[in-house]
Amino acid sequence: MFQGGQKELKETVLDTGLCTGCGACINVCPYQASYRDWTVVLHHCDLAQGRCYACCPRTPADPGSLLPRFYDAADLTPELGAVKGFYIARAADEVVRRGAQHGGTVTTLIALALREGLIDAAVLAGEGDALLPRPVTIREPSAAVRQGKSRFVVSPNVAEFNRTAQGDAERIGIVATPCQAQALAKMRIQPVTASDGGIGKLKLVVGLFCGWALSWPELTSLLGKKTDLTAVTGMDIPPSRYHALEVYTKEGIVRVSLDEVLPCIRESCLSCGDMTAEFSDISVGSARLPEGWEEARLWNQVIVRSERGRELLETARRQGVLEFREVPAGNLEKLKAASLNKKAAAGRSAARRDAGGLKERTG
Amino acid sequence: MNNKPGEDGMSVNGSRKEGAEVLLMGNEAIARGALEAGVRVAAGYPGTPSSEIIETLSRFSETGKLYVEWSTNEKVAMEVAAAASFAGLRSLCVMKQNGVNVASDFLLHLTGSGTRGGMVLVTCDDPGALSSVNEGESRHFARLMEIPLIEPADFGEAKEMTRWAFELSEEIRNVVMVRSVTRMSHASGNVVPGPLPVLKGKAEFICDGPVSDVERGPVISAPVIQKHRLQQEKLRRAVALFETSPFNAYAGPDKPELLIITSSACALYSREAVALLGAEGRAGILKLGTTWPLPPALLKRHLLMAEKVLIVEEVLPFLEDQVKILAAEQAREIGIKTFYGKNDGTLPMVGELNPDLVAEAVGRILGISPPALPAAYREKLQEFAAMVTKREQTFCPGCPHRASFWIIREALQRDRRRGFVCGDIGCYAMAALFQAAGFHTAKTLHAMGSGTGIASGFGKLGPFGMEQPVIAVCGDSTFYHAAIPALINAVHQKADITFIALDNSGTAMTGFQPHPGIAVNAMGETAPRVEIGALCSAMGAPVVCEDPFDLVRTRETLNRLLESPGVKVLILKQSCALSPEKKGKKQFLVQVDEALCRGEDCGCNRLCTRIFRCPGLLWNRERKKAEIDEVICAGCGFCTGICPAGAILSEEAAKS
Numbered sequence A: 001m002f003q004g005g006q007k008e009l010k011e012t013v014l015d016t017g018l019c020t021g022c023g024a025c026i027n028v029c030p031y032q033a034s035y036r037d038w039t040v041v042l043h044h045c046d047l048a049q050g051r052c053y054a055c056c057p058r059t060p061a062d063p064g065s066l067l068p069r070f071y072d073a074a075d076l077t078p079e080l081g082a083v084k085g086f087y088i089a090r091a092a093d094e095v096v097r098r099g100a101q102h103g104g105t106v107t108t109l110i111a112l113a114l115r116e117g118l119i120d121a122a123v124l125a126g127e128g129d130a131l132l133p134r135p136v137t138i139r140e141p142s143a144a145v146r147q148g149k150s151r152f153v154v155s156p157n158v159a160e161f162n163r164t165a166q167g168d169a170e171r172i173g174i175v176a177t178p179c180q181a182q183a184l185a186k187m188r189i190q191p192v193t194a195s196d197g198g199i200g201k202l203k204l205v206v207g208l209f210c211g212w213a214l215s216w217p218e219l220t221s222l223l224g225k226k227t228d229l230t231a232v233t234g235m236d237i238p239p240s241r242y243h244a245l246e247v248y249t250k251e252g253i254v255r256v257s258l259d260e261v262l263p264c265i266r267e268s269c270l271s272c273g274d275m276t277a278e279f280s281d282i283s284v285g286s287a288r289l290p291e292g293w294e295e296a297r298l299w300n301q302v303i304v305r306s307e308r309g310r311e312l313l314e315t316a317r318r319q320g321v322l323e324f325r326e327v328p329a330g331n332l333e334k335l336k337a338a339s340l341n342k343k344a345a346a347g348r349s350a351a352r353r354d355a356g357g358l359k360e361r362t363g
Numbered sequence B: 001m002n003n004k005p006g007e008d009g010m011s012v013n014g015s016r017k018e019g020a021e022v023l024l025m026g027n028e029a030i031a032r033g034a035l036e037a038g039v040r041v042a043a044g045y046p047g048t049p050s051s052e053i054i055e056t057l058s059r060f061s062e063t064g065k066l067y068v069e070w071s072t073n074e075k076v077a078m079e080v081a082a083a084a085s086f087a088g089l090r091s092l093c094v095m096k097q098n099g100v101n102v103a104s105d106f107l108l109h110l111t112g113s114g115t116r117g118g119m120v121l122v123t124c125d126d127p128g129a130l131s132s133v134n135e136g137e138s139r140h141f142a143r144l145m146e147i148p149l150i151e152p153a154d155f156g157e158a159k160e161m162t163r164w165a166f167e168l169s170e171e172i173r174n175v176v177m178v179r180s181v182t183r184m185s186h187a188s189g190n191v192v193p194g195p196l197p198v199l200k201g202k203a204e205f206i207c208d209g210p211v212s213d214v215e216r217g218p219v220i221s222a223p224v225i226q227k228h229r230l231q232q233e234k235l236r237r238a239v240a241l242f243e244t245s246p247f248n249a250y251a252g253p254d255k256p257e258l259l260i261i262t263s264s265a266c267a268l269y270s271r272e273a274v275a276l277l278g279a280e281g282r283a284g285i286l287k288l289g290t291t292w293p294l295p296p297a298l299l300k301r302h303l304l305m306a307e308k309v310l311i312v313e314e315v316l317p318f319l320e321d322q323v324k325i326l327a328a329e330q331a332r333e334i335g336i337k338t339f340y341g342k343n344d345g346t347l348p349m350v351g352e353l354n355p356d357l358v359a360e361a362v363g364r365i366l367g368i369s370p371p372a373l374p375a376a377y378r379e380k381l382q383e384f385a386a387m388v389t390k391r392e393q394t395f396c397p398g399c400p401h402r403a404s405f406w407i408i409r410e411a412l413q414r415d416r417r418r419g420f421v422c423g424d425i426g427c428y429a430m431a432a433l434f435q436a437a438g439f440h441t442a443k444t445l446h447a448m449g450s451g452t453g454i455a456s457g458f459g460k461l462g463p464f465g466m467e468q469p470v471i472a473v474c475g476d477s478t479f480y481h482a483a484i485p486a487l488i489n490a491v492h493q494k495a496d497i498t499f500i501a502l503d504n505s506g507t508a509m510t511g512f513q514p515h516p517g518i519a520v521n522a523m524g525e526t527a528p529r530v531e532i533g534a535l536c537s538a539m540g541a542p543v544v545c546e547d548p549f550d551l552v553r554t555r556e557t558l559n560r561l562l563e564s565p566g567v568k569v570l571i572l573k574q575s576c577a578l579s580p581e582k583k584g585k586k587q588f589l590v591q592v593d594e595a596l597c598r599g600e601d602c603g604c605n606r607l608c609t610r611i612f613r614c615p616g617l618l619w620n621r622e623r624k625k626a627e628i629d630e631v632i633c634a635g636c637g638f639c640t641g642i643c644p645a646g647a648i649l650s651e652e653a654a655k656s
């Protein structure tokens, strides 16, 4: 089942800039490690076949043939993967919303899953130093609120999952970017080995929509010129017509033109064709509403993909922890179009790579 | 050999054994010779194969009678010994071959100024580089500096020549060089101790005369031409003495077919080779003890005896060149000779010689094929060879250097700018010599202290596009020896380097001689410590001190340092596994939990025995599990932290 080892991982992913920094190859063995927002080989492993290669989201695997293994065939769409339902939702609790990126749906779902016992541990991206996220495992529902907000630098959440799975947690949930969800899916279809990382403990994947992530050294060097990094409280990318990255600081909002931001995109993200975390139970992203961004930013768009995702959302609705509003007409179509856009750009990027071309940044 | 040479020291020192044969190691014989000459000051820098000379003498050091020191480097050792000579005392300085390079700057001036009390320089060369990273030839220095060179060929001579060297030095008022080699210094043989002198004489530097007065004037090499001429006159006096020296001896037929000219350990090899071939009637051996300048009359007498001449010596053709020069000068009288040696390829230009190699060469010249080994003997040899377990050259179990390089490796990999280490001389040179021992981090290795100098240079290449971070490693002893000027240079030039002092509290490689960082000197007295950290701080470099056994913390520190500009100093402090305070005492009892050990599976693939490779860890092939060799494990506990499965368990050992 494994088709390569560290050597192939290094040659085809790590040395080519394709690594997403997801952390799937970390903490399964001592040979790779995560440092800052990059993945490194610490020591040389000579096994011809390894889980590092097999689970990496960037080693060859056909997502089209993987999806039917996890989702109802009837739910599958070519643009967005499995769609059981599409919603606009947000946390009912204002405290949660205040600490969240958008509507606080992710935080609410994680806290609920912990409270209901669906999971007994959750892996999230916490705040590290100097805009560098630090993956954390939480056990208490209340702790989820403190880890809200998006960090646009990758957080090796899968590495943290691997670590947590070796401990006493039995049922683990995770908030994952699309590449991380993909890695977890690949882990689920690997044969169990003696030192298996405990993928069987994975009970919930809350996926994040993701356009791209930024490289930490490049982001910090860019923002360092605009503002005091220690004063940054968060950031977001409003709809494309704003053409800006909004950086929230203690002194107010700093807007950085996307022209400056786009060169900071991680190389690997340019080849990624998944915008909505197709390998999750439930995916969450920002909303688009007729009232405009000021209102939309307080809501989420949610795709329910699996039975487990549906049950969780329904529990949230029953308990009143999530509020819903009607999905505006055309939203799903717009999302599908955006998703197809990303797939097409990834295709072009792959073709360019195959042709040996230099990386080209596109919005 | 049934009694260990010089074990109680009495055989070196004991005058009561005077006249009776005792078994001494070559280096002990040299020390004994110095004692018999009434040496008062001995200084040296440790370096295999020379270290036992100062060690032996230090056991007999006594205030006001014999002062012994391990100096910070060879040049300083020679300066210290020279001072004693200027004050009228007999003095000795000792070093290994490349130490003479270090001292040579001073030596050039010292030989120009001349000496007063007898002063002898002992150098121990290491043909074959058995414990060196070079095959340096110190003999050339004798010629370069125009001082006499003498070379013992057995243990009795080692003692006798050393004793005589002091007399010769006083006769010519200059330094005399005694050269030994590993096989002389470290082998043992019978020596007849002579009487120890009654020590007399007060140290006084008489310097109230004019510059031209070599006995009472200032000791300087000027006026240069005049002093240089005087030096050469004295050297001619040495040559005259060499003509009749008992250390030069011929053995063999009056008219041999082949004259073998040789010296030092090669004299033993030559005798054995001729015996092996049964060629005693055809080849004669001229064993030279005084090898520079060669006594021309003696050489002429022997060159006249044969048409064919083979010069047998190790490494470079020093003797060969000198013999050929004399032969050319005397060609009219001695006629045309056929020379064999290194220049024509009869003997190899590199590596050690041995009786077999010499026998082959002599056999080729005389047309005799060396007798084949009896089949039974050959079989036995192979059998024994198979019994010798192959041991990988690596750091000792529990060695802090292994932990240090493990951390350096991980920090450099995490840093991902393809950084590297400039290695240096000490046990930790192994990191560069055997890439598996240094986890493929150390990429340069040269003279003592050069790692830091080279790093200082690399650290200025940023503007040329070099992005790689540079680390210099340096042992504590090497730091005092030669790294300080290089580090000052790096600080002053604002080079971007991380300087790591591998402080294991002793000159571990050569056997724990004290150095300036230790509160005891060669005589066993307490001595003030010169702190590496304080020195570096005084240079203006930020200094951080960490424990190499604290993997996570030290790795973090190193990564932080790698990213900051300028010179950063990291002192990794942990004493050597063989240090007196640690040896034989385990801090932890370490065990492998087989149930947890992942072995060769994906998930570990034997990290501990395949990559980390502490000799204390074994791979059990049958059980496919790692295990601890309780006898070998030093109990440092570092490996507990590297096992991904937490299968290596350690428990604090009960304090005894």
Ligand SMILES: Cc1cc2nc3c(=O)[nH]c(=O)nc-3n(C[C@H](O)[C@H](O)[C@H](O)COP(=O)(O)OP(=O)(O)OC[C@H]3O[C@@H](n4cnc5c(N)ncnc54)[C@H](O)[C@@H]3O)c2cc1C
Residues within 6 Å of the ligand: A099, A100, A101, A102, A103, A104, A105, A106, A107, A108, A124, A125, A126, A133, A147, A148, A149, A150, A151, A152, A153, A154, A155, A157, A175, A176, A177, A208, A209, A210, A211, A212, A213, A214, A284, A285, A286, A287, A300
């Ligand atoms: C790198 C990145 C790019 C994104 N791009 C888009 C996009 O193009 N379009 C879009 O609609 N939405 C995008 N999102 C998602 C969006 O920013 C919000 O995370 C999402 O709308 C959920 O909002 P929320 O209020 O429910 O989140 P919250 O309730 O605040 O919860 C956010 C959760 O995400 C976790 N998290 C934060 N950063 C990371 C990270 N880097 N990796 C993994 N987990 C993380 C946090 O720990 C927290 O649990 C992106 C998110 C990220 C991290």
Ligand code: SF4
Residues within 6 Å of the ligand: A009, A013, A014, A018, A019, A020, A021, A022, A023, A024, A025, A026, A039, A052, A055, A056, A057, A058, A183
């Ligand atoms: S993408 Fe993930 S699994 Fe692949 S090399 Fe990078 S960190 Fe490892």
Ligand code: SF4
Residues within 6 Å of the ligand: B397, B398, B399, B590, B614, B615, B616, B617, B628, B632, B633, B634, B635, B636, B637, B638, B639, B640
């Ligand atoms: S504890 Fe581990 S690293 Fe230390 S000596 Fe024993 S086997 Fe080697």
